[in-house]
Amino acid sequence: MDGFQEQLWVLLLGSLLGFELIGKVPPTLHTPLMSGANAISGITMLAALTLITRAGENTLLLILGSLALGFALFNVVGGFLVTDRMLTMFRSNRKRPGGSQ
C-alpha cells in the first residue's frame, strides 16, 4: 500500500508539472509539440523491457513483450525524428544560420 500511495503522489506531481510546463505555446509549435509529447508517451517501452526481462523462458510473454517494445520504439524513434525534421525547417529560416543553437 505504501508503494501505491507513493505512486499516486508521483502521478499527482507529474500531472501538475505537465499542466505548468505548457503555458503559452506559439501556434507555430503546436504540431511539433504534439508530436514531441507523443514520442515521450512511448516511454512504455520501459515497461515492455521489464516484461521481457521478467518473462524468463515463457515464450508467449517474450513475444508479447517484444511486440510491445517494437510498437513503443516505433512511437519513440519515429516521434522524435519527425519532430526534429519539423524543427530543423524552422531553424533554417533564421537570418543567421549556425547561430547559437
Place this chain on the structure above:
Amino acid sequence: MSSAELFQGGLDLLAVALLALGIKGLSKIRSARAANQLAATAMAMAVVGLLVSTQPTAVTWFWIAGGTAVGGALGMLTARLVPMTAMPETVALFNGCGGLSSLLVALGVLLAAEGDGLTPSLLVLVSIGFSIVVGAVTCTGSVVAMGKLQGWLPTPGWMLSRWRHGCNIALATVVLLAAVLTAGGSGDALWPLVISASLLGIGLTLPIGGADMPVVISLLNSYSGVAAAAAGFVVGQRLLIVAGAMVGAAGLILTQVMCTGMNRSLPAVLFGGALGSASTGSKGSGEYTNITSCSAEECALTLEAAERVVVVPGYGLAVAQAQHTLREVARLLEKHGVTVTYAIHPVAGRMPGHMNVLLAEADVPYEQLKEMDVINPEFPATDVVLVLGANDVVNPQAKTDPDSPLYGMPVLDVQEARTVFVVKRGMNAGYSGIKNDLFEHPNTSMVFGDAKQVLGNILGELKILGVGQL
C-alpha cells in the same frame, strides 16, 4: 540496494528532470530543437539504466534486440519518408502504437501472473484493467483518426444518427463490467474487455468529422500519456508514471488551446457529431449562383499594381505542393515593392501549426506569418488577398449566419479587402461540406485550377510584366 539499482535510480531522476526541461523547451521556437533532443536523450538514459540494473540473459537480449530493430527501423523510415502534408496522420499512427504498447504490457503482466498461478494485488489488477481500456481506446481511436484524415474511412450514415450514443453507451457498459470483473481476478473477462474497449475507441472516433480530427488526435495523445502512466502502475515504475502524467496533462492543455482556436467546445467535438453533418440534406440547395471567375493573367496584373498583399494558405496549397512556387511569386512581388504577408488561421492545414511547418519547408521567413488576431484588423487596408486552397477558414458565414454549422468559428475577414482572389480546383464544398458565401462576394474572383499550376501561370505573367526584375 545494489549499486546497479542505485545507478538506475540516479539515471531515472536525471531522466525525469531532462524530460520536464524538454517539454518546457518545446514550447519556445528558439529552444525547441535542442529540447526535443534533450527529451530523446533522457529516454535513452532511462533505457540504459533499466538494462544495467536488470542484466538480461542471452535469450532476453535476443527478444529485446528483435523488437528494437524492427520497431526502431520502421520508426526511422516512417519519420524520414512521410511527407510533411501527412503530419497529423503520422502523429496519429505513432500515437496508436504507443497505446497498443501499453495494452500489450498490461496483457503480458496479467498473463504472466496467471501462468505462475498468482493473483496480483487488487491495485495492480485495477491498474491492468485501466491500462487495457485506455490503451485499446487510444489504439483503435488513433487508427480511425488516421484513416479519416487519409480519406480511407467514410463516416457511415447511421453513425451520425442518435443510434451511435446508444451504441457507445452499451459498449462503455460492457467495458466497465469487464474491467470490474478483470480487476476482481476473473480471467474470463479479459478478452471481452480488450475487444469491447477496442470497439469503443472506434465508436467514439468514427462519427467525428474530419475538420475536428486535430482536436481528437491531440486528445488521444493525452490518452496515450495516461495509458503510459497506467502501465507504470502495472509494472511499478515511477518514471513511466511521471512521464505519462506529464504528457497526459500537457496534451489536455494543448487540446484546450486547439478547441479555443476553433471556437469549439470539447464536448461538442466529442459528442456533437461531424461538423456540417446537419447540412448534408441541403447539399443540393447550396448551389452557387453568382460567381465571377478570372484568369491568372488578370490576377497577376492586379497583384502587380497592389501595395499590400495578404496570402491565405490552406491545405489545398500543401496538397498541390505549391508552397515553393508561392514563395517565388512572393519574392518577385517583394522585389517590386509589394508588402507580402501570410495570414495563418489557427487551424490552417490539418492541425494547428501545420501550415507553419509547411511554409517553413518552403523557406518562408516565419516573421511574415501573421496570426489571425493580428491580421484581421489589417484586411480593410489590404489591396489583394490571395486565398490558396483554403475554404472554411475564410467563410463569412461563421460570423453572419447563426444557422450555419460554422457559426462562431473564428475566421479570417478576407472579404474586407479591396480584391479577393480564390484559387480553387472547382466549386466543390470545403472540408466541412459547407457552402462558402465568400465566393459570391462582389469583390471576389475565382481563379480555377490546381494551386501549383495557377501560381506557375501567375509567376510567368509577372515575369512577362517585368515585375521584380532589374
